[in-house]
Amino acid sequence: MKDFQDEDALVGEIAGHFLPSGGRKIRLGIGDDAALWEPKRGFVTVLTSDWFLEGSHFLREQHPPDSVGWKCLARAASDIAAMGGTPRCFLLNMVLPAAGIGKWLKGFLGGLRRAANSLDCLLAGGDTTRGKRISISVTVIGEIREGREVLRSGARAGDALYVSGRLGEAERGLQLLRKTGGMANRKNAALRKHLYPEPRVELGRWLAERNLATAMMDVSDGLSSDLGRLCAASGVGALIDADRLPVPRGVQKEAARQLALHGGDDYELLFAISPRKAWQVPPSYRGIPLTQIGKITKGQGIKIIGPGGEDEPLRAAGWDPFR
Amino acid sequence: MKDFQDEDALVGEIAGHFLPSGGRKIRLGIGDDAALWEPKRGFVTVLTSDWFLEGSHFLREQHPPDSVGWKCLARAASDIAAMGGTPRCFLLNMVLPAAGIGKWLKGFLGGLRRAANSLDCLLAGGDTTRGKRISISVTVIGEIREGREVLRSGARAGDALYVSGRLGEAERGLQLLRKTGGMANRKNAALRKHLYPEPRVELGRWLAERNLATAMMDVSDGLSSDLGRLCAASGVGALIDADRLPVPRGVQKEAARQLALHGGDDYELLFAISPRKAWQVPPSYRGIPLTQIGKITKGQGIKIIGPGGEDEPLRAAGWDPFR
Numbered sequence: 001m002k003d004f005q006d007e008d009a010l011v012g013e014i015a016g017h018f019l020p021s022g023g024r025k026i027r028l029g030i031g032d033d034a035a036l037w038e039p040k041r042g043f044v045t046v047l048t049s050d051w052f053l054e055g056s057h058f059l060r061e062q063h064p065p066d067s068v069g070w071k072c073l074a075r076a077a078s079d080i081a082a083m084g085g086t087p088r089c090f091l092l093n094m095v096l097p098a099a100g101i102g103k104w105l106k107g108f109l110g111g112l113r114r115a116a117n118s119l120d121c122l123l124a125g126g127d128t129t130r131g132k133r134i135s136i137s138v139t140v141i142g143e144i145r146e147g148r149e150v151l152r153s154g155a156r157a158g159d160a161l162y163v164s165g166r167l168g169e170a171e172r173g174l175q176l177l178r179k180t181g182g183m184a185n186r187k188n189a190a191l192r193k194h195l196y197p198e199p200r201v202e203l204g205r206w207l208a209e210r211n212l213a214t215a216m217m218d219v220s221d222g223l224s225s226d227l228g229r230l231c232a233a234s235g236v237g238a239l240i241d242a243d244r245l246p247v248p249r250g251v252q253k254e255a256a257r258q259l260a261l262h263g264g265d266d267y268e269l270l271f272a273i274s275p276r277k278a279w280q281v282p283p284s285y286r287g288i289p290l291t292q293i294g295k296i297t298k299g300q301g302i303k304i305i306g307p308g309g310e311d312e313p314l315r316a317a318g319w320d321p322f323r
Numbered sequence: 324m325k326d327f328q329d330e331d332a333l334v335g336e337i338a339g340h341f342l343p344s345g346g347r348k349i350r351l352g353i354g355d356d357a358a359l360w361e362p363k364r365g366f367v368t369v370l371t372s373d374w375f376l377e378g379s380h381f382l383r384e385q386h387p388p389d390s391v392g393w394k395c396l397a398r399a400a401s402d403i404a405a406m407g408g409t410p411r412c413f414l415l416n417m418v419l420p421a422a423g424i425g426k427w428l429k430g431f432l433g434g435l436r437r438a439a440n441s442l443d444c445l446l447a448g449g450d451t452t453r454g455k456r457i458s459i460s461v462t463v464i465g466e467i468r469e470g471r472e473v474l475r476s477g478a479r480a481g482d483a484l485y486v487s488g489r490l491g492e493a494e495r496g497l498q499l500l501r502k503t504g505g506m507a508n509r510k511n512a513a514l515r516k517h518l519y520p521e522p523r524v525e526l527g528r529w530l531a532e533r534n535l536a537t538a539m540m541d542v543s544d545g546l547s548s549d550l551g552r553l554c555a556a557s558g559v560g561a562l563i564d565a566d567r568l569p570v571p572r573g574v575q576k577e578a579a580r581q582l583a584l585h586g587g588d589d590y591e592l593l594f595a596i597s598p599r600k601a602w603q604v605p606p607s608y609r610g611i612p613l614t615q616i617g618k619i620t621k622g623q624g625i626k627i628i629g630p631g632g633e634d635e636p637l638r639a640a641g642w643d644p645f646r
Contacts, residue, residue: 006643008552027367031556032475033405033540034371034465044350045368048357049414049462051452082356091372093460098645127460129374130644137416137450137460139372142357152355217356229331233354320329321453322421 003102017109018123035124039143046085046142050076054134062182067195069111078199078267080142082218084150084208087142092126095135155215155234159272159296170194171263172248197267216271222318240294264319326425340432341446358447362466369408369465373399377457385505390518392434401522401590403465405541407531410465415449418458478538478557482595482619493517494586520590539594545641563617587642
């Protein structure tokens with residue numbers, strides 16, 4: 001049995017979930033050919049898109065539908081946070097099977113609405129079509145004060161290198177989910193981080209507004225891969241100290257280190273701070289620990305100080321869909 | 324054999340196709356977490372997304388890859404034209420197989436670049452990931468002068484109803500492609516319209532800048548479906564005259580009429596004009612015919628004057644992925 005009569009009915013169902021909060025702050029939202037958007041005066045627009053695909057990014061049988069809804073928006077919003085911007089509205093693009101999807105869709109839209117409310121980010125439009133497997137592409141539109149954007153390319157040798165939160169926790173949560181076939185305890189912190197990550201919007205904005213970070217990005221594919229991208233964009237290297245990594249709790253030491261270095265899906269912020277400003281970085285911001293894990297160096301390579309005290313090169317081994 | 328080593332290499336290949344023209348007019352394009360965008364002073368931002376999926380929107384074996392590249396941008400840009408806006412940049416989101424796709428990708432990027440150049444619309448970013456079948460989601464960012472946007476909802480009873488170009492030609496082109504298994508003569512006008520549609524950007528902007536159209540949208544799913552949406556948004560009905568439809572050439576009369584009423588993929592503009600301004604609408608604009616096909620009426624229904632002169636209700640029978 002079909003879950004909706006046609007595309008207009010599906011769009012109506014989606015819009016219905018968001019109407020109470022939508023429409024106020026976007027100039028024109030769902031229902032026309034395109035949406036209209038204007039940032040606050042003195043701000044520029046920040047734009048990003050992210051895929052979230054059944055089979056590669058989530059499993060329909062194991063991931064609760066409300067987590068899929070939450071996460072598809074949260075992870076795209078994290079790219080806005082990584083520039084120091086604030087997410088404001090989003091376009092939701094979905095490929096859905098025509099049948100057997102009604103209950104899943106309700107759960108999905110519930111989680112998406114929770115994320116949208118939590119981020120104060122409104123549904124502005126999108127596109128829906130039919131396909132065998134669920135595909136989601138979310139475009140988030142945000143704003144940032146003119147000139148305050150923090151790029152990947154601004155790190156300089158000597159900068160202190162920080163991360164927010166704990167690294168590797170989300171990957172640990174995924175391990176738990178796989179081990180239990182989706183029946184893991186939903187109160188577990190690592191599992192919650194895998195299912196309902198919280199993009200560091202306030203932290204990113206604070207760092208940008210205060211002009212603290214010289215470079216910033218979010219850690220979505222794993223530190224070893226993402227740090228390489230930040231360094232390549234800035235034309236620098238980095239040295240990190242394995243003992244300082246904020247690793248997941250409750251995991252044996254070497255395994256915890258591997259998770260922190262290569263685990264994906266954390267959506268924490270990785271940022272560089274000029275040495276003369278490093279004293280302004282508190283040990284935590286609104287309850288999120290900020291940890292100096294190393295520093296930016298001259299040259300190209302990324303090295304890690306291992307347990308024996310000697311440097312060794314760090315290989316990019318985070319998540320890559322094509323590797 | 325894999326066509327690219329990893330995601331960064333793929334992004335590099337895509338960016339390489341666009342570098343000569345990119346980067347000048349976008350504040351920040353490919354390569355960071357998000358793109359930065361600012362419209363001209365006095366303009367607001369217009370946003371739209373469109374799916375283009377292997378199997379439902381194109382066939383990898385039958386559609387030339389450069390047509391897929393051209394069309395995925397052109398059809399999304401058409402939604403910007405339908406508001407009276409001008410496309411400026413786009414986010415390209417692609418799901419690609421990891422192997423056997425190198426040659427296809429080159430053709431695709433060539434067609435995409437041609438469309439981007441023709442529309443003066445720059446690649447600003449996007450997301451790439453791996454999957455069995457090719458999926459494309461394009462988000463186009465455009466601008467429109469503050470207050471000049473033309474919505475679907477402004478049509479009033481008595482307005483004259485127009486379409487640009489010919490309706491049903493693209494559907495006719497698809498029929499030819501199917502009949503010949505992809506070997507149709509590429510110079511055929513209907514086939515070209517199916518493969519390389521040209522969004523009516525200049526026309527839409529002209530109608531908007533002159534405040535001529537009370538309501539506008541693009542005809543992408545077929546007149547019978549899209550006119551219903553314009554009328555629903557405006558709370559009006561419409562009466563159209565079958566004899567005035569600009570039908571495809573070289574097709575028997577009744578078949579041509581059915582193509583014009585229900586065929587999809589034309590990306591022509593459908594617009595309503597207040598009767599006191601109808602004299603300002605020329606018979607063609609920059610070589611594109613503008614045809615009055617009927618008028619907006621009170622009430623809800625859409626009727627068509629048939630060959631015998633009597634009205635009959637027109638059923639929405641355009642393309643719907645869920646029907």
